[in-house]
Amino acid sequence: MVYILTHYWSELVQGLGYTLLSSVIALVFSTIIGTMFAIFEVLPNKAMRVIGRIYIELFRNIPLLVIAMFFYVIIPLYVAKIDGFTAGTIGLTIYTSSFIAETVRAGIQSVDPGQMEGARANGMTYWQAMSKIVLPQAFKIIIPPLGNQFINLVKNSSVLAFVAGFDLMYQANSIASLSLDTINSYMVVGCFYLVITLPLSYYMRHLEKRLAN
Amino acid sequence: MQNFIQAYSWVNIRFLLEGLWVTVEVSVVSIIASFIIGSVLGVLRYVKIKYLSAVVGFVVDIVRNLPLILIIFFTYFGLPHLGFKPGILFATILAMTIFESAMLAEIVRSGILAVDYGQMEGARANGMTYVQALWHIIFPQAIKKTIPTIVSQFISLIKDTSLATIIVLPELLNHAQIIYGQNSAYIIPMFIMVALMYFIICYALSVLSRILDKKLA
């Protein structure tokens, strides 16, 4: 294990960088997109609700790998040239956004509807009430599940390996076949993942406990 | 259009269905196994048996925080180092079961925690032992409460079987790749068909869970 660590240090660090970069980009955009579709789902407009529902159900029920490969293989053929990292990150964003949308929707619905009515009665528009009163409260509730989504993102970013996205798992495959020391290569990479995910997951549990009290 | 008609020839569809069958096989076995093991682990984590619960908790946390692909590699490439040599199907089932049991353990534990503690005291006061109360009163309620979460975890499991294509498990995605690898005109038809097959199974399961949830509520 030490040999792999010292010998392939630069590849490992590069992989870690790409994994983190992809996860962070995907987290930001999937939160934005997810929130958007969550709002669609609670709008009074029925057509918007249907659009929101379709988006969420569609991407929640198709494997991430299929979505990522779709962007890697098909989009460059007909739409735009995108590389593996971009394709993988887009796939990751879309897939995660459908989960975040569900979480945010539950958050919004757990906020007392009276608050919305009260804000509207005080002369706020729907959007003002939503963005200033309802969403901030909803987000407070959903911080722990959002954190768990981020942990999932870091783990799921390993699909980048299938589309040559230079992430940790891609480097792991490469190192494993270069060094011909399969198990130790994957163990080292496993430790790299744990270094990111384990503290995060303990912190989230701590946060959950604190919010519960 | 021509491409679609040729792509969906009976030979290709049959090949895809063979892949789908492997996906279903792996999913069903892993779902059953991980539900049992995950529940046991979740309860073990909750009851706080000295050392044992701590060790279980630690292992569960390690497994939960690793990417599933790594666990697949460990069961397929790593276990033989310990003298046990699983075939590809078994290695995948094992990996899925280990990973999903850990995920379920966490869900079950939080479900038990969410069941009012007063219930335990009430059951004990009525003469039940701790284990009886846990088994007859607390556990069923915890499962009932967490059904939507558990089912969505199982949906993830079904989707994640596609990752085993990296060790050439002949499942749905792998078979689609073989078909479009031999004729690239079939790329889009294959992606659509594969997405559709996964969607039907997963969506049906999520509808089922909603019905179940309503009935039990």
Add this chain to the structure above:
Amino acid sequence: MKKLKRVLGALGMLSLLAIVLTACGSRKSLSQQDVLQNDRASNTITWGVKADTKLFGLMDVKDNQVKGFDVDIAKAITKRILGKNGQAKFVQVTSQTRIPLLKNGNIDAIIATMTITPEREKQVDFSTSYFDAGQSLLVKKGSNVKSVKDLNKTGTKVLGVTGANSVANIKKYAPKARVLELSDYAQAMTALKSGQGVALTTDNGILYGMASQNPGYKVVGGAFTKEPYGIAINKGQGAFKKEVNQALKEIEADGTYNRILKKWFGNVAGFNYKEAAR
């Protein structure tokens, strides 16, 4: 005090885990048993073959069988070693999975377009070479990539397969190019079509197969390396290796080899099978 205890406990468990992991990691491969004896007893040899490589080992969607040159050679060798009723069992491998599977004992031998290299010889034994390939390039017709030199520019993306010797080679021949490694040849070909790289590099035999499947693509650049394919066998299986080499010699002598070669390479444009005949 409680916190300290907890931290110490976690540290203790981590170190225990580390010990267990390193112990597993450093354990030598289990395949110490005599493969030849086992195979004779079960009347079966288990081969690792490719399933995504036209001409060498390709999955036939119609009957779910892998077919190709490697597969036929493996069958012929099996018959030589075990007799007429000997069974050849095939396990699908990729360039990435084949060595771990062999070392773990899931398969008895690899016959999967595998080049004999000094690095690999440190890990596994090879039979004598059974096919002489050379690395080449597959590009879209009309591409301005004519040889491996054209790839040696910063920003050029070349597609290959994880675990293939060709990936290591291209890093030598075109160090400025960026190599993208896919999991198997079907994925690499699909990526080439999607424009994820300007060329796909691997051995010419494999590339000719791809070119015949995909009319818009051609093999360029000649063979810029020598890639002798060998059958990989675990270290310490001297008896089995001897039998495989003997069987190879016999099928070359009695014309079986040439018949199989002609069957797969007789009509491949650009490949002179008579030159490769033995």
